[in-house]
Amino acid sequence: MQIKINNKKYEVTEGEIILDILNKENIRIPTLCSYGKLKREAACRLCLVEVKGSNRLTTSCTLEAQAGMEIITESEKIRKARSINLELLWSDHAGKCSHCKKNRQCELQNLAEEYKIENFHFIPRKGEITSQEELDLIRDDWSRIVVDDKNPVIARTTEFCIECRRCLNICPGKMVGFNYRAGDVVIGTPYEKTLDCLFCGACVKHCPTGAATDKNNLEEIQKKLDDINILAVAIVDPAILKSINNEVVEIKEEKKLNGFLKELGFEKIFSLNYGMEKYLQQITEELQNKKDKSMIINSSCVAVNRLVEKRYPELKKQLAKVDIPDEIMAKVIKTDYAKKNKINPKNIFIVAISSCTAKKSQSYKNLDNIITVRELGRMVRERKIKGSSVKELAKDEIEEKDFSSAEKIIKTGELTKLVLKKIKNKKLKTVVTDSVQKTKEILDDIRKRKEEYDFIEAMICPGGCLNGGGQARKIEKVKTNK
Numbered sequence: 001m002q003i004k005i006n007n008k009k010y011e012v013t014e015g016e017i018i019l020d021i022l023n024k025e026n027i028r029i030p031t032l033c034s035y036g037k038l039k040r041e042a043a044c045r046l047c048l049v050e051v052k053g054s055n056r057l058t059t060s061c062t063l064e065a066q067a068g069m070e071i072i073t074e075s076e077k078i079r080k081a082r083s084i085n086l087e088l089l090w091s092d093h094a095g096k097c098s099h100c101k102k103n104r105q106c107e108l109q110n111l112a113e114e115y116k117i118e119n120f121h122f123i124p125r126k127g128e129i130t131s132q133e134e135l136d137l138i139r140d141d142w143s144r145i146v147v148d149d150k151n152p153v154i155a156r157t158t159e160f161c162i163e164c165r166r167c168l169n170i171c172p173g174k175m176v177g178f179n180y181r182a183g184d185v186v187i188g189t190p191y192e193k194t195l196d197c198l199f200c201g202a203c204v205k206h207c208p209t210g211a212a213t214d215k216n217n218l219e220e221i222q223k224k225l226d227d228i229n230i231l232a233v234a235i236v237d238p239a240i241l242k243s244i245n246n247e248v249v250e251i252k253e254e255k256k257l258n259g260f261l262k263e264l265g266f267e268k269i270f271s272l273n274y275g276m277e278k279y280l281q282q283i284t285e286e287l288q289n290k291k292d293k294s295m296i297i298n299s300s301c302v303a304v305n306r307l308v309e310k311r312y313p314e315l316k317k318q319l320a321k322v323d324i325p326d327e328i329m330a331k332v333i334k335t336d337y338a339k340k341n342k343i344n345p346k347n348i349f350i351v352a353i354s355s356c357t358a359k360k361s362q363s364y365k366n367l368d369n370i371i372t373v374r375e376l377g378r379m380v381r382e383r384k385i386k387g388s389s390v391k392e393l394a395k396d397e398i399e400e401k402d403f404s405s406a407e408k409i410i411k412t413g414e415l416t417k418l419v420l421k422k423i424k425n426k427k428l429k430t431v432v433t434d435s436v437q438k439t440k441e442i443l444d445d446i447r448k449r450k451e452e453y454d455f456i457e458a459m460i461c462p463g464g465c466l467n468g469g470g471q472a473r474k475i476e477k478v479k480t481n482k
């Protein structure tokens with residue numbers, strides 16, 4: 001079946017959503033609520049299009065294709081309507097960008113710039129407030145702000161929230177929803193209790209503004225990196241190379257990343273591959289030596305560990321007794337490496353640069369801090385490091401050996417394959433999962449004694465750490481079609 005978009009014919013399937021067709025055909029359309037396959041809620045109303053024969057504009061994220069349909073994606077009328085809708089969203093944000101962690105990485109800010117949102121018809125700018133009535137209006141607005149900074153991983157503030165509902169729809173545990181009513185509505189946890197979830201980071205990854213961000217004290221970390229008495233060590237998760245470019249455009253490969261890390265103050269840069277190899281060896285050993293029929297769940301996904309601890313406490317003893325690769329490695333650095341190089345371990349500060357947010361919910365004996373790809377980007381921006389002055393550098397090695405094969409385990413299923421290759425004289429029944437839902441189904445079956453396994457490789461992020469919650473999304477400047 002055919003439809004026309006901007007006077008050009010396209011072959012489409014009946015019922016296909018127009019926004020999906022536009023994305024497929026690379027016809028840009030601004031969106032702040034729809035994202036990928038997330039439920040379409042038509043909350044932002046920026047994806048408006050004209051449909052020939054109708055004098056009303058329609059949201060393309062909810063519009064189904066019908067034979068002969070004629071769609072226009074850019075016109076004066078559309079631009080005006082989008083501008084008003086953007087201005088409504090922007091009115092709560094005006095003047096707040098400079099203290100927002102997402103400054104320059106914010107989808108709303110980009111669109112406000114692109115659509116030249118400068119007039120504030122809906123809430124007066126602070127500088128222009130003269131009447132008591134207007135001041136009260138602003139105060140009312142501020143009193144609605146709910147901040148959650150008590151949990152260890154995710155900073156939430158409704159100050160920057162545009163109620164786009166992406167977090168609501170992406171959260172695998174449905175930990176957030178709407179609180180209050182009508183104009184007072186805010187996204188929050190039940191009774192505004194401190195967030196205590198799996199900390200998979202999907203909400204932070206998908207939030208278009210600064211309403212959900214990574215929690216950390218980056219100033220403290222930077223201070224340690226600048227301290228000449230401290231040896232600052234970076235452990236780099238190879239998965240971050242998939243998305244670091246979305247935060248720092250100049251980083252296209254590992255050597256450039258190492259150069260940026262040196263500029264930030266890291267003196268030694270090691271790849272997590274070493275830790276992953278040791279993890280692989282230790283978990284294989286545990287499985288090889290396992291005597292009874294009890295199963296073992298991989299312990300490398302902290303979100304899975306949290307799920308088991310919270311929802312399946314009786315299975316806690318089934319979690320592998322192996323530390324996460326980052327901590328295994330930090331221990332080696334603070335013991336063997338420190339001894340070999342005559343460094344006082346107390347003067348070593350180790351930061352894992354990770355694709356994972358859940359790892360930040362735990363405290364470790366040797367690993368001092370964890371930052372995500374987004375946080376690394378922020379540190380680079382705050383230091384105003386220019387890519388042109390950054391050298392390409394090789395990483396450091398703990399041992400003169402190639403550990404790159406272990407890198408595969410950043411993808412779900414690869415850990416099982418590598419373990420099975422190493423196991424001798426044993427047949428293991430295994431299962432692999434990469435979502436909260438599937439993991440719960442497997443654990444529920446085990447609880448009901450419907451199923452038995454020797455090894456469960458469970459991860460929470462789809463596809464594994466490669467798509468971890470700490471990875472950065474590409475934040476595009478939307479170019480409207482002329």
Ligand code: FES
Pocket residue numbers: 030031032033034041042043044045046047048059060061062
């Ligand atoms: S993307 Fe369609 S209304 Fe937000």
